[in-house]
Amino acid sequence: MMRAEGLTRRFGGLLAVRDVSLDLRVGVLHAVIGPNGAGKSTLVNLLSGELRPTEGSIHLNGADVTDWPNWRRARAGIGRTFQRTNVMPAMTVLENTRLGAQAQGASGLGLLSAGRTTTEAAARAALDRVGLSRAAATVAGNLSHGEQRQLEIAMALAGQPTVLLLDEPLAGMGAEESAPIAALLRVLAGDHAVLLIEHDMDVVFAVADVLTVMVDGRVLEAGTPAEIRASAAVRDAYLGHEA
Amino acid sequence: MRPLSRRFMLAGSAAALATPAIAQGAPLKVGLMLPFSGTFAALGENIAAAFELCLQENGGKFGGRAVTLVRLDDESDPAKAPANVNRLLGRDNVDALVGTVHSGVVMALVQAAREKEVPLFIPNAGNVAATRDLCSPSVFRSSFSNWQPAYGMGKALAARGVKKAAWVTWDYAAGRESAEGFRDGLKSGGAELTQILTLPFPETNFQPILAQLPGLGVDAVGSFFAGGGAIQFVKDYAAAGLRDKLPLCGSGFLTEGVLKPQGAAAEGIQTALHYGDGLDNPKNKSFREAFQKMTNRSADVYAVQGYDAGQMLAVGLAGTKGDATAIKALGAAIRAARIDSPRGAFTLSASHNPIQTIWLREARNGENRVIGAAAEALADPGTGCKMA
């Protein structure tokens, strides 16, 4: 599905990501964990095309997309959310989501249609999925923080991606708000290849099929949740500090 | 002194109070569309004052009809010109137009005069087109065509034995047209214009051009500049040490009204123009006295042009008994007249440009002293003029 090989990204003298390889497959929820500054968000930005890797390659469905800009990758089926809520606050929830839907459809002169039926159907389906339909007409800036996180996911889903890159979708949420989202993540993994970055270890170990642990831009360990839990290196380097 | 209001009305006389019901008794409105702000403001003020002087001397009436003046500042902005002309014609309902200095703005005036058949008197702008391809029965000029002074200068140089000369000017219509005049003038005496050097208007960085002059192999350099550009060019020319090697001359505007700031750098420069200091004729004497008395300023060529615009309108209206709409009769009267101008009497050519003497002047002690005639009774060729 999506495959990254030997990704390295340098910022001046700093190696934010070094030699990271990973595979994302539909049906698999792949979580990346690690302490702050481990390079997780940089990795997401490399995969989504916000950043270009200094070295390494990225393939999507067999095509080399390493040099593609983010919008082209998004059109090829990569959807992402942002760590910090990144929506159009003055527009309604439906309008926000519809912008996600219409990016995939028409281009060129096709943009000159009102395109209401197709984009609106896709947007409403996405809202349904994240459970935000009741707020469709609400202005995004007036949503609660948790609802804005849901909207983030809906906007990514509306483009009907095959790969979903979720950068801390639960950030700043209370336990009550995060439970349904965690459940949603599991459901989404059913028909998407999901990459999840998350700090809440309970959620991560509950939903992830595969785990990659990053420290200092490097992959420390990769494996099933059980394998990671058992890894002495991970415990020393990371889990130990958190506990 | 600038009036507070742009729509400054001046009642010609008590007759201005006559009721409009009596058609012939209604005052004739003349729109003075001139620069009253910006670089050309002083020129506009002198033209307006001299026109007013002419009106006063005629007892506030032209052709027996009282005259009201309407001032409008054209800001020397061609982009605003069509709207400004509309203001005078549409809002203020003027019967005749006088204007202007800027050769771009005058295009809009010419166009309106042609389209709306309102008589226009151009008191300065010298674009040849106004009395050539765009000539019209309703367009009259009291000043000059850009071609004329430069022709005079070229002719005078050739008469002095110059064989090859170069012309330096801004790259705009006035510059190109004067270059043609210079070329034709030189040619009339068997000399040759070998090079035209230009820079964009109103650039005053003359160094690139000055550096080329010594290498051209010419006997003299002629030029067309005005205002600040003329000041700077004459000073830079002297500073580059070229004055003694290559005599500088030009259309009269090179040293017109700018001798004081040019100082010693201008001393001895010869120029050609239809007016100059020390012209000895009675009309000039009385005009200069009256203008000085009225404005506390010395008259200059712009004042003369404004004054003669008034004289031409007066003659024309006398021929139509005050009817400004009778364009044909108005034109016939003006063409038949000999205008007694301070510059020396002139007549109007078939294309409505003065047939006038171009004087050769030399800058001495802050004056452009007339030292002779460069070309007598010179008419603009008027090429391409077809009066409808």
Add this chain to the structure above:
Amino acid sequence: MTALAGLLAQILNGIQYGLLLFLISSGLTLIFGVMGVINLAHGSLFMIGAYLAYVIASVTGSLWLALPAAILGGVLFGALLERGLFRRFRAREHLDQVLLTFALILLFEEARAALLDNQFHSVPVPAILDFSVPVIGGFAYSAYRLAVLVICLGVAGLMVLFVERTKIGSAIRAAAEKPEMVDLLGIDAGRIHTLVFAAGTALAMLAGALAAPLQSVYPGMGDGFLILSFIVVVIGGLGSIAGAFWSALLIGLIDTLGKAYVPQAAGIAVCALMAVVLLWRPTGLFSRA
């Protein structure tokens, strides 16, 4: 021989013109870089400096007094503008900044017309420099122009020393390249802003005062310089003093040589150069990005 002398003179002219351009655009680039404010009225500051020189020279008869006066006046005027106006513009959108500084252009022009007049005025070259230095091939070069060249180089040198060697200088450099750094360095951003704006204003006014005898003073004289200095900043890269220096020299030479040898294409040649730079390096030749 004369062609060579002509070329030499043109190159001197180009350098001198470029250096004046540098004085103007260095202030512009620092103000953009440090404060994030777009100041379309920067050309008007040049005009104000030139008129100040004209007034002082005609009252006292000495241009030498005008130079320190332009610097001092520029610092005061700049500080006043920053504290009174530009500080409030900073958080505004570009549209507001463009229009507010456009209004300043109009109001400065109007103030100039009201206080003085609308005439061209020539400013005499100082008497001791009112001679020509012979260059080869019968072409003489004005001593005052050479002096302007030297003064500009001196000012450029002082600026480089200040920016590279002093603590405040390095803070300004850091601020120009990475505005978010200022807070981290624990520097009072407000004072840096006032300093930069005052310095930029003083440089523009000094350039005006130096240029006054070279090109006379006249309404709207800053307009041409404004456009050219914007191009200098685009080519040089935002906030880069070195970039402003080299691109100002480049533009000065291209503009001058262009006017001498292909007069109709000079204005367009400069813009074409900018187009090439934008294609090749959209953030400018000397930017670090």
Add this chain to the structure above:
Amino acid sequence: MTLTGARGNLMLALGALAVASMPLWATPYHMQLASTALIAAMFALSLQVLVGGVGLVSLAHAGFYGLGAYSVYLLGLPKLGLSVAVTLPAAILLSGGAALAIGALALRTKGFFFLMATLAFGQMLFFLFHDTPLGGGADGVFIQRPPIGITLSRGNRPTVLLLVNLGTLTAMYAALWWLMRTLFGRALLGIKANEHRMAAMGHDVQGLKLAAFTVAGALAGVAGHMAALTDAFVSPELLGWHRSAEALLMVLLGGIGALHGPILGAFALTLVQEAGQMLTERQRLVEGGVILAAVLLLRHGLAGGRGR
């Protein structure tokens, strides 16, 4: 930016009716003045595509306006007897083509650089007409009006031109009202709100911006063409950046939050300038004062709503 609702459009329609009825009650002068305002409104409306539509502030816009005006002269079409049916599309093509070329370069930059680049490119167009003989020189030139299907005479000219300009503005407004409701228009508004997110969702932000820049330039060309048709005179000053700033002022004055804002702004500015012109010779003071008032006091414009 919000699209004008039914009530707003009704008010605009009433305004248009009032203008259309001018031949019945107004003087030729006031009809000419209204034509000036209508053309200014077209120019400002075309700029709204950029400012209110996609959040770009361009100082090159007058360049495209002037190109539209000059296209009538450049192509020399009236001499061939060709009508506006040819000259208007030519103006659109020329201005739109220039906007496409300049936009492709200028849009490589962002923020301040974009402003400076558009300023410089706009002035390049200005120099092209001011310094070279291409457009008839620095003084400007007359043009013969291309035929518009009705023979113009001294008597009917103000009326016919007023109605033609009103019709053009109405058509332009309707076209933009439609355009902003398409997928394209909504994508532009999305870019204005959050360019980064739009790209992350798969929108070709650069391409969309370039399309908007081209459309805006082409429409400015329409406004310029109508100016040339109305005044029958063009000069390089039409392309100067001061005119771009004036258009920005009209947009701000009317409000960047509403599509119809620039129309209100253009009429308001024309009225203020006309009133100021009768009161004082200090025009710059009037315009400077209007800008200060608009920016400092009237932040939401006459149409209200700044739309973030």
